[in-house]
Amino acid sequence: MRGEWNGLQALMLKECPYAYYIHCFAHQLQLALVAASKEVVEVHKFFKNLNFIINVLDSSSKHHDQLQDAQVSEIAHLAEIGELESGKGANQIQRLQRPGDTRWSSHYRSIRSLLKLYVPAIVVLCEIAINESTSSQKGDASFALTELLSFDFVFVMHLMKKIMSRTDKICQAFQRKSQDIVNALSLVSTTKMLIQNLKEESWQSLLDKVKDIVRSRSKKDDVTVEHHYRVDVFIAAIDSQLHELNSRFSESVTKLLQLSVTLDPKKSFEKNDICKLAKKFYPSDFTEQDIIQLKLELRHYELDVPNDLEFKKIQTVAKLCRGLHETKRSDSYPLLDRLIRLVLTLPVSTATSERAFSSMKMVKTRLRSSMSDDFLKNCSLLYIERDIVDKISIDGIIDDFAFKKPRRVQL
Template sequence: MGKGPNSAHRFATRCLENLKNQSCHIERGHDERPESKNRGNFLEMIELLASYNEQVGALVLGNAPQNAKYTSHQIQKEILHVFARNVQSSIRHEIGDARFCLLVDEAQDESRREQMALVIRGQGYDGASNMRGEWNAREISDVHTFFQNLIFIINIVSASCKRNDELRAFQAATIEHLVDIGEIETGKEVNQVGGLQRPGDSRWSSHFKSICNLIKMYGATCLVLENIALDGSTYSQRGDATFSFKLLMSFDFAFFLHIMKNVMGITDVLCQALQQKSQDILNAMHLVTSTKTLIQKLRDDGWETILEEVTSFCKHQDIEVPDMDTCFSSVRRSRRKTKSVTVEHHYRVDIFTAIIDQELQELNNRFNEQAIELLKLSTTLDPRNSYKLFNVEDICLLVDKFYPEDFSDQEKIHLRFQLQHYELDQLLNELSQR
């Protein structure tokens, strides 16, 4: 190579020309030249289609006219824009002057990046609002703080593809170690490596999944945070990771994690049922009753089990467990000058019992006995399966108890006989159709 700025300039120019020439044949990381064995998904798909259809094969790739192959990325983008305009025009024509709404939702792809989907339709209800505000235990300040910290930790660990890759690598290594020492078993679809999930405000089931995923990947999450705390590129990254790691290594956070898992695990079945587009009212009411029963049972008999579960978890994660018999003190308590209590009293009464009582109160307010009876009686009007649940007595009771002012005494008398005629008529119709 010659010396001096002119020689360097000529060398750089040649390099740029070579790269430019190569870029004409390489598209999106693939070598699209005819002799290449890795031409990319698009061209490989065209070649596959051509091999199955002679008419297609006669018009594409090497058999296409020299100036009409339509395989360059610029042409493909133009074709996609034509499709997009046609779709938009069709949607506008179909909607016309009618009312419509937009549904916007997002989800993470395989690389953990958020992808947004937008749908135009005439009805925007998806069942999520049934459970809006359902988890009012969050009104307890400590519970609110826990969820804020949970979201903070997940956001830090899931902030980039690199961190997610580290998380999966640490989790895979953890699983392999536990298998080697015999603590867990192997098998099909067992011990799969997943990731952390950000909770969504409108769907409380996502909070439950976030908690379960964090418990499953607790050790791996701690390792990722330790790495960021030591090697983060900025002081804010290192500081946030250090704070998050201290949270994970605290008994307080571990306790909230497990109490939330147990309580929300019980309510999640009801939550899922009430978010269905097609409601089975009778089944939902049975779930309300069973949910109340299980929540009350957890309050009455679940403390020892919860404490043992948290203690075992903390020992496994090397988290210090406080002495339950020692005096508990906090800034809030000292300022309020309240009587001193033990650590066990704080976690059992101020947290465990308070959370469950709040949830029971919310369930009782939303689904009191009168509301449940109204809904159960209303199921007799369910038209599915030719009014299989139709019952004359239930309808009469529904009128007498919940709609007495809508019917006169004479109308109530006639109603029973009219319903009996209808019931018999339906039965005769079914028999005639067999």
């Protein structure tokens, strides 16, 4: 994708030299946070064992059916003793989800699915270890059951759930179509604060919860070295997340975010910061003469636009750009308008573009392998913009064709 000589980036730049290549922060951040966690030995072992356990439980239709039956029994038991609320859409049968390195938030969803199916998973692994026909299947189930009941596995599973529940918000937010780089700074700050609060306040509650789970299943307390779990696992895993967030949002990226915020109508207007933003991060789009002219534009802009009653209601940079064009002020401030457009077209995620590439698998299938480029383009456009297409009336399309002039058909 990003190859400078033969990759997609190189092909795009040949067609449009002014195009910008953007790393997908949502995808890249998710992979980086998981990789950082795996730097802790216990966390690395946990993810290896998590994959193994899910493979044992979900490797065949028979085991899958056994897991569903165990869920039904567990739900019925909890409802009978009054520990589970009933209602429409509640207590549905679920399945285990596999973590994948190329899928957003899949590790978090995988951990959550195993936590919800923890008791049924134990029941099924016991059945496989006792009743399965081959010794290899019995051995795999026995090993998976031992790991699932171990203090190390349960501790790291709950720890990673807590950590990933805090980082998942920023990963998901970066995938939205409406998310731009100006709004990213607050998300980064709040995520760091939540992880820091977890480090300072959640140790004892996490330890007590895991102790209760392990005691209820194994009838013994496996905790012998509390210092090891607190320093080498708990603190180390959290510190790795904080370090990765700090490195991903490095000083230059953070500076870009901070300078971009100066364009936000809700913030205080700083002419010098806006000029720095244009000069430092967009040197190919603004010459030295343009920077001088931009300073002159900003002097007039400061006295004009912020004092306009209509513009005082504007809350986002996107609406500011639209307002400048609707009031024809973009003609008076062309350089500022150019800078705003550059900031708006620099999203923190290429999730939408990646989904567009993935959609081709849905359109060009084995049965449609000989589609022409135009037909593929048109079908892909309808699939990608299906939210808009769903609003189009089929009857209206039929009426449009009916009113077309009749054409001569050659036989």
